[in-house]
Structures are given as C-alpha cells and as structure tokens.
Amino acid sequence: xxxxxxxxxxxxxxxxxxxxxxxxxAGGSPPALQAAQALPRSGAPVSPGPSSGAFDAGGVxxxxxxxxxxxxxxxxxxxxxxxxxxxxxxxxRNRLRIVTSLAQPVLFLxxxxxxxxxxxxxxxxxxxxxxGAGIDFRTFMFPGVxxxxxxxxAIFSAVSIVWDREFGFLREMLVAPVRRGAIxxxxxxxxxxxxxxxxxLMLALAGLVHxxxxxxxxxxxxxxxxxAAFMLTAFGLMLAARITQVESFQVVMQFFVLPMFFLxxxxxxxxxxPQWLAFLTKVDPLSYAVxxxxxxxxxxxxxxxxxxxxxxxxxxWNGWRLPVGLELGLVxxxxxxxxxxxxxxxxxxx
Amino acid sequence: xxxxxxxxxxxxxxxVPPSIEVRDLRKSYGDIEAVRGVSFEVAVGExxxxxxxxxxxxxxxxxxxxxxxxxxxxVARVSGHxxxxxxxxxxxxxxxxxxxxTLDEYLTAEENLRFHADLYGVPKDIVAVRLxxxxxxxxxxxxxxxxxxxxxxxxxxxxxxxxxxxxxxxVLFLDEPTVGLDPQTRAHIWEYIEQLRRRxxxxxxxxxxxxxxxEHCDRxxxxxxxxxxxxxxxxxxxxxxxxxRIELRAQDQDQVVGALRARFGLEPTVIEGAVTIRxxxxxxxxxxxxxxxGVPVLSVSVSRPTLDDVFMTFTGRTIRDAEASxxxxxxxxxxxxxxxxx
Numbered sequence: 001x002x003x004x005x006x007x008x009x010x011x012x013x014x015x016x017x018x019x020x021x022x023x024x025x026a027g028g029s030p031p032a033l034q035a036a037q038a039l040p041r042s043g044a045p046v047s048p049g050p051s052s053g054a055f056d057a058g059g060v061x062x063x064x065x066x067x068x069x070x071x072x073x074x075x076x077x078x079x080x081x082x083x084x085x086x087x088x089x090x091x092x093r094n095r096l097r098i099v100t101s102l103a104q105p106v107l108f109l110x111x112x113x114x115x116x117x118x119x120x121x122x123x124x125x126x127x128x129x130x131x132g133a134g135i136d137f138r139t140f141m142f143p144g145v146x147x148x149x150x151x152x153x154a155i156f157s158a159v160s161i162v163w164d165r166e167f168g169f170l171r172e173m174l175v176a177p178v179r180r181g182a183i184x185x186x187x188x189x190x191x192x193x194x195x196x197x198x199x200x201l202m203l204a205l206a207g208l209v210h211x212x213x214x215x216x217x218x219x220x221x222x223x224x225x226x227x228a229a230f231m232l233t234a235f236g237l238m239l240a241a242r243i244t245q246v247e248s249f250q251v252v253m254q255f256f257v258l259p260m261f262f263l264x265x266x267x268x269x270x271x272x273x274p275q276w277l278a279f280l281t282k283v284d285p286l287s288y289a290v291x292x293x294x295x296x297x298x299x300x301x302x303x304x305x306x307x308x309x310x311x312x313x314x315x316x317w318n319g320w321r322l323p324v325g326l327e328l329g330l331v332x333x334x335x336x337x338x339x340x341x342x343x344x345x346x347x348x349x350x
Numbered sequence: 351x352x353x354x355x356x357x358x359x360x361x362x363x364x365x366v367p368p369s370i371e372v373r374d375l376r377k378s379y380g381d382i383e384a385v386r387g388v389s390f391e392v393a394v395g396e397x398x399x400x401x402x403x404x405x406x407x408x409x410x411x412x413x414x415x416x417x418x419x420x421x422x423x424x425v426a427r428v429s430g431h432x433x434x435x436x437x438x439x440x441x442x443x444x445x446x447x448x449x450x451x452t453l454d455e456y457l458t459a460e461e462n463l464r465f466h467a468d469l470y471g472v473p474k475d476i477v478a479v480r481l482x483x484x485x486x487x488x489x490x491x492x493x494x495x496x497x498x499x500x501x502x503x504x505x506x507x508x509x510x511x512x513x514x515x516x517x518x519x520x521v522l523f524l525d526e527p528t529v530g531l532d533p534q535t536r537a538h539i540w541e542y543i544e545q546l547r548r549r550x551x552x553x554x555x556x557x558x559x560x561x562x563x564x565e566h567c568d569r570x571x572x573x574x575x576x577x578x579x580x581x582x583x584x585x586x587x588x589x590x591x592x593x594x595r596i597e598l599r600a601q602d603q604d605q606v607v608g609a610l611r612a613r614f615g616l617e618p619t620v621i622e623g624a625v626t627i628r629x630x631x632x633x634x635x636x637x638x639x640x641x642x643x644g645v646p647v648l649s650v651s652v653s654r655p656t657l658d659d660v661f662m663t664f665t666g667r668t669i670r671d672a673e674a675s676x677x678x679x680x681x682x683x684x685x686x687x688x689x690x691x692x
Contacts, residue, residue: 078469078471079468081468086454086457086465089457089461090454090456090457093456167451167455168450168453169453171418171448171452172454172465172466172469172513173469175446176441176466176469177438177439177441177442177470177471178438178469
C-alpha cells in the first residue's frame with residue numbers, strides 16, 4: 001500500500017476548485033470524496049510534494065486520488081493474473097462445456113478405440129508385431145486421446161478471444177493501462193490451465209484402459225500435459241490474432257486443428273510410415289507433445305521390448321530417436337516463440 | 351458553470367490546464383476522411399457533449415482521445431498527456447463507456463467490476479468501498495451477484511458507467527451512453543450522469559445524436575462531416591439561432607393574422623392550424639401581444655429554439671436527414687473497424 005503510493009506519487013496536479021462540487025446537491029461530504037481522501041491519508045505519510053499537497057486545506061481538493069498503476073512489470077503480472085482468473089471462473093461456471101468437451105475424446109477412446117482394438121486383435125499382429133498379447137490398443141491410444149483433449153480445449157480457449165472481441169470484452173482489456181502482452185500472457189496461461197484441467201478429467205479414466213494410476217506416471221503426464229497445453233494455447237492465440245469473425249473458427253478447426261491432431265500420431269504409431277506421412281508428422285508440433293506422454297505410459301506397461309519399440313517408435317530425425325527432454329524442450333521453445341508472435345500481433349496499434 | 355477556456359496555448363500557464371486539449375486532429379481510413387481537423391478544449395470538471403449524426407466522426411474522435419485509434423495527424427492531450435506518446439498515462443486517467451456492451455456476460459456484476467479494479471490496480475483496501483459506492487450510485491448494489499447476461503440493456507449500461515468510474519478517472523468518456531435504450535431508461539441514465547458530475551467532479555466527454563440530451567451538457571460541439579461546425583453552451587447556441595416561436599390558436603385565424611400584421615408588423619404563417627410567429631424574446635412578447643392584439647385568442651404557446659433548430663441553422667438540414675445520408679458510411683463503425691484491425 002505504502003510502496004504503491006510511493007511509486008505512483010506522480011499524481012496529476014490537476015485540481016478542481018470547490019465551485020462545482022460544493023454547489024447545491026453536493027452538500028456534506030460525498031462518499032466518493034471520502035474514499036478518495038482515504039488513500040493518501042492512510043498510505044502516504046509524506047505531506048510535501050504535489051500529490052499529497054493536493055489535499056491541503058485551502059479550497060483546493062485533489063479528487064481522483066485512487067491512483068493507480070500501469071506499465072510496470074508488477075502491473076503486467078497483476079493484469080495477467082486477473083485475466084487468468086477470469087478464464088478459470090468461466091471454465092468452472094460452464095459445466096456443460098466441461099461435459100461436452102469430454103464427449104469427443106471419450107468417443108474416440110472407447111468407441112473408435114474398442115472397434116480398432118477388435119480388428120487389431122483379430123489380425124493378431126500389425127506389421128508382424130504381436131499386439132494383442134501384451135497391450136490393449138486403447139492403452140496405446142490413451143496418450144493420444146489425452147493429447148487430443150488438450151488440443152481441442154486449448155485451441156478453443158485461445159480462440160475464445162475472438163468471442164471476447166465480438167462481444168466487446170476484449171476492448172475492456174485492451175484499453176486498460178497495461179501492456180497488451182500481459183493480457184495475452186494471462187489469456188495463454190488461463191487457456192493452458194483450463195486445458196490441463198480438462199485433460200485431468202480424461203486422465204481420471206486411465207484405469208479403464210489399463211493405464212496404472214502410478215503417482216510418478218500421473219505426475220509426469222500432468223507436467224507434459226501442461227506444457228503441451230501452453231504451446232497449443234499460444235498457437236491458438238497466434239491464429240486468433242488474425243481472426244476477426246467468429247465464423248472463421250471453422251477454418252481454424254479444418255486447416256489447423258484436425259491436421260495437427262491426425263498427424264500427431266495420437267491414433268497410430270509413427271514407426272514404419274510412408275515417407276511423405278512421416279515427414280508431415282515431424283513438422284506437426286503436437287507430435288512432440290504426444291510422444292513423451294506415450295513413452296511415459298508405455299514405460300509403465302509390461303510389454304515386450306519389440307512391442308515397445310514398435311508402438312513407442314516415436315519421433316526420430318534421420319533415424320535418431322529424440323530424447324524426451326529434447327522433445328519437451330522443443331515444445332516449450334515453440335510455445336514461447338509463438339506466444340511472443342501472438343503478443344506482437346495483438347499489440348499492433350491501429 | 352464551466353470556467354472560461356483559454357483561447358490560445360498561451361493562456362494555459364496561469365490557469366488550470368484543460369482536461370482535454372485537441373489541435374487540428376485528423377483521421378483518415380483510406381480515402382475516407384472521418385475526422386477533418388477538429389480543435390477544442392474541455393475544462394476540468396466540465397461536461398462536454400459532442401453532438402452530431404451517426405457517422406459524423408464522433409466515435410472516431412473519442413476513439414483517438416482514448417488512445418484506441420492513432421490520429422493521422424494533429425495533437426490531442428488528455429489530462430495533460432499526449433494520446434499517442436503517453437498512451438498508458440492517458441489510459442490510467444480515463445474511464446470509458448462504450449457504445450456497445452463490453453461486459454463479460456458470464457460473470458456477475460461484481461466480478462466484472464473486480465476484474466476492472468484489478469486490471470487498473472485499484473488498491474485492495476479501496477476496492478470494496480469504491481465498489482459499493484459506484485454500484486449504489488447506479489442502483490445495482492442489490493444485483494451485484496447477478497450474472498450480467500440476466501441484466502436488461504439499461505442495467506448493463508448502468509453497470510458500465512459504474513465500472514468506468516471505479517478507478518476514479520479524471521475524464522470519463524461516454525460514447526452514446528443512451529443509444530438503444532427506452533426513453534425512461536435514458537432519463538435514468540442522465541440522472542446518474544448528473545449525479546456523478548456532482549459527486550465525482552469528473553470531466554465528462556460524451557457523444558450523442560439525441561438533441562434533447564445535449565441540453566445536459568455545459569458546452570456542446572456540433573460535428574458534421576468530420577468537422578466542428580459550432581461550439582458553445584446550449585443556451586448560447588440557441589441564442590445564435592435567435593428567434594423564439596409563438597403559436598396562437600383562435601376561432602378566427604384570419605383575424606389574428608391580420609391583427610398581427612397590422613399592429614406588430616409580423617409575418618405570421620399558419621402551420622397545422624396554428625398561427626405561428628417568430629420573435630426575439632417570446633416570453634416578454636406575450637404580455638404585449640395580449641395587451642395590443644385586440645382579437646380573441648384561445649391558446650398561446652411559446653417555445654425556445656431547440657438544438658434541432660441549432661443543428662438546422664449550422665448544417666442546413668435536420669439531424670434526421672443527416673443521419674439518413676450518412677447511414678452507409680456508418681455501416682462499418684469506426685470503433686468496430688478499429689478493433690477488427692487489431
């Protein structure tokens with residue numbers, strides 16, 4: 001409180017004479033003024049100087065003294081925090097969205113997954129690798145479907161900024177005395193948190209597809225989910241910066257989100273793909289987020305080395321298997337870069 | 351009453367600097383010149399109204415003053431800070447109420463205000479007091495926990511006004527504060543605005559295309575086609591138009607017309623069954639009229655010139671005609687355009 005005041009003591013020397021305020025109808029001491037005075041009295045022990053001097057007796061009153069921050073790192077952090085909090089309030093208030101967002105991955109995992117699993121086990125093997133024996137196909141799919149949950153929720157949260165724009169609330173945020181980057185960072189972390197929470201709901205279903213509830217595994221997955229959510233929300237914000245109409249959301253889904261999802265290896269192993277497809281999976285950022293999750297899950301399954309190599313073949317560059325740390329590092333760096341681009345795009349003045 | 355505004359930049363030194371200071375401000379969108387060099391000053395504590403038809407450049411001007419749109423040329427200072435170079439400084443000192451709703455409808459009234467308070471860094475111990483004050487003022491304290499989307503249009507606008515005041519701004523910008531509201535709600539909004547003028551001593555800059563509302567302002571500027579065509583107090587502007595209108599109803603109109611011609615040298619016209627004359631000071635003229643007319647009259651009414659008359663005098667058309675002709679330009683509102691290009 002005191003610190004804040006010191007920092008913001010650069011209060012305008014704008015003063016107002018009593019003429020207007022002490023006119024009829026403004027008798028007594030209006031509450032607004034009491035509040036305005038409360039701040040410097042309690043907070044600013046220093047009396048000389050233009051700011052506190054404004055409260056000197058002598059017919060001149062400083063009115064709008066509830067004065068305020070902006071433009072400094074602390075203010076930006078506070079702005080990001082409040083934007084983040086709003087995302088969470090909105091998430092928890094919209095229970096229907098939570099449930100409907102869960103429907104799609106559940107369908108993929110239990111309907112598509114079960115269907116494919118029966119095919120796989122009838123065949124007995126894929127590319128000569130026995131599958132049915134050691135692992136349920138849905139176990140394989142599980143990290144992919146968790147990734148999908150994250151993807152859709154993160155992009156949806158990010159693109160909600162287009163709704164904010166459409167319904168005017170974005171303007172309320174953009175005219176605030178804070179850097180726009182702070183708003184975008186808040187929005188990004190908010191979207192990432194929401195996506196991670198939604199992912200957690202999916203993670204709760206792990207047992208149904210034979211993924212053990214091992215604390216270490218869950219912890220690893222949550223961390224990887226959060227990282228993926230951060231990158232994807234930033235990516236969505238970068239796209240949203242150029243979207244001015246709610247209708248364009250479909251375009252984003254068709255041209256970015258679905259390709260990202262299908263190419264990420266969420267639904268099929270990345271080993272032994274034809275070259276063109278293998279190439280596309282390597283440029284899909286989501287691949288680098290799904291692969292670590294899949295490796296974490298497979299590491300906790302009792303399966304043969306051969307199966308593990310086939311299913312968890314994962315991301316290779318020119319035959320070199322990327323270590324998990326590098327994959328996660330790439331995701332983090334990409335997220336940061338994309339977030340900077342998104343902030344720049346939003347900060348561009350008219 | 352507003353204090354006299356300094357005529358030139360030299361007048362600033364020995365008096366309170368103006369709250370808003372605009373010099374030859376211009377804004378073009380491609381070939382369209384939305385604002386063509388406006389200059390004016392608004393004194394601290396004054397309520398200044400920007401009056402004009404839709405598409406006249408009101409919103410673009412306000413948008414530049416609020417740092418949302420960068421001027422093509424010219425200078426504008428708000429509360430002593432340049433709107434281009436000192437964007438954040440300006441933003442700290444202004445409150446905004448936009449033409450369209452900018453509330454989060456999925457949050458409660460209180461949550462919307464708290465969001466705003468946090469965003470503007472209103473100190474924690476003041477937020478509660480201030481929140482109560484502003485909500486009480488607009489009569490929404492009891493509804494503070496209600497989701498905004500359950501609010502009526504008038505309630506939303508009131509909430510926006512409360513929010514605009516929450517951080518105790520020096521200047522409050524109201525862009526068409528009553529547009530789209532029913533007459534009763536409009537009247538209420540004006541009550542709140544009057545109230546906050548008294549209580550908060552804040553400079554108010556508003557735009558409106560309702561002539562009757564401009565009467566609430568200390569001073570108005572009439573803008574048409576991106577230029578200010580007249581500026582002054584409503585009274586002064588109406589005085590410039592000059593003549594009051596007197597309507598007389600009588601059994602025998604022709605007799606009244608004849609008497610007016612003969613005894614007062616006036617040239618009456620008959621409009622919708624009423625004999626109408628225009629005189630400089632209607633109220634003072636009526637006693638004389640009764641004393642000297644000598645013809646029975648059923649009723650008499652005196653009306654002062656309205657701002658509609660003022661607008662007509664300065665632009666050569668009524669504001670409704672002006673709106674009809676600018677409605678195409680208005681199809682893409684400057685606000686929206688400004689925001690969309692972000």
